[in-house]
Amino acid sequence: MAALTDLTLAGLTAAMAKKEASAVDVVDAHLRKLDEHRALNAFITETPDKARAMARASDERRARGETGLLEGVPLAIKDLFCTEGVRTTAASHILEGFVPPYESTVTSNLWKAGAVMVGKTNLDEFAMGSSNMTSHFGGVENPWKRRGDNRKLVPGGSSGGSAAAVAAYMVPGSTGTDTGGSIRQPASFCGVVGLKPTYGRCSRWGVVAFASSLDQPGPFARTVEDAAILLQGMAGHDPKDSTSAPLPVPDFAAAARHPDIKGMKVGIPKEYRVDGTAPEIVALWDKGIDMMRAAGAGIVEISLPHTKYALPAYYIVAPAECSSNLARYDGVRYGLRVPGKDLIEMYQNTRAAGFGKEVRRRVMIGTYVLSAGYYDAYYKKAQQVRALIARDFKEAFRKCDVLLTPTAPTAAFAAGEKMDDPVTMYLNDMFTIPASMAGLPGISVPVGLDKDGLPLGLQLIGRAFDEETMLKAAAALEHAAAFKGRAAGF
């Protein structure tokens, strides 16, 4: 039998069902990988004792004949999900010492399904970033390197640790959150599958808030089927999140297992052919289009006229919501407190010391665009543009069932590159942000390697609450691409 850490999530579940391995065997094998690859800095907190205890409990359940969907499966959790009794940092200094007295709904769902937590993964501070370089706990190293070049590359962000952990075979799956591309872009950079569900599919309760009208939890895995299984374990209506959709959870895994796309209409948005995209990515996109056609899909060119405005509109909406959400970090009830001569100065000192540079920048932009006299010019304007972006997609989906686009304009870049100008960094999310603004589901599937040997992904975007069609298309793309890439040494 293959090494336990080489198995997919579905493969592990099957091996445990056949009693070829216990949950304790499985978790021990993965914990050894965490030891081996600690230098990647993928985890902020490792929880080996908790993991072994959860695995033993899983084995006991199995002995009693009780097996959940994710029984005994080791998972890594982005350190933005509150986990009861386990410190949660959001990769920020301001949450110093914070140990949540409650569990997020998504992680509760995972534990109820039998999953085992091995640790909390690194991320950009408060999920604000596309490189994982804004973490208070240091950047994450991408397991992949350019051929013949030893420079460390970023894993993307913000869910960089979760993507790297899956790419390094430390876990078969992990959770992330996606506000403007924070699952899909790192998935592309690390050569794994990353899925952002429809806004409202997974509960946001207990997830540290960044931009509440955009934030959405989702899975990382090495196959489309595994991502579908994980999503099934995470999703579901939650009365504690007022924007959680009161809909039943479909059998996502079944959709991923049936990649028949004959007659499916795949839309190609012409506005996504923009300058600045690496030529290899454009070539890969064309290859992806051919693959979908060869699998029996019809290809339709469509138009999303407001595409170029999605990014600037996002950089009003997201900072505005972030400045409101982050107002709670005042040094009074939890986290860091830096004393001052009075209450106001305590707030100012605490927030200046607790927030990193990018977070401070976004809080200030958000405060400005919401301030008296500027609200209509910025925030209202951005919301109007957002309405037009959503309308573009609605129109497009009259002509097609799913969209195919690149995930990111480049492959992974080196740590330190693109750091000089914030706007250059923001452009990384140009292909993922439009779907986020419209609340639509998206998935990044690894499709090929560039000339330097780095993985590249393509993105599929689905209709709202139609992840099943998107998963079918993603499975078909995965099958045709037959991506077998694996980072050297992992």
Place this chain on the structure above:
Amino acid sequence: MSLDKETVARIARLARLKVPDEELEPLAGELSGILAWIEQLNEVDTANVAPLASVSDVTLPMREDKVTDGGIAEKVLANAPGGAVYIDPTDKHAGGFFTVPKVVE
């Protein structure tokens, strides 16, 4: 829109962020750069377009007005910076306080 030092100082005050004087100028440059890039939105005709505040179609759900939680004073206070002060240290359910600097003379 180009921001000057004074505007940045005002925003910092509104956001309750202490920004040292020497950082105001570079920050003004950075924020102005971002705002200038954002201003391409003015090219979009948004007359008669209703602003989209949420993509979720569901209307906010109502729930019965009854207590569903409580009696967890110790959990609520567990993360208090510098520690919480309890009314009765022998009975933490009785409740307690977060501490803050004195705000009245």
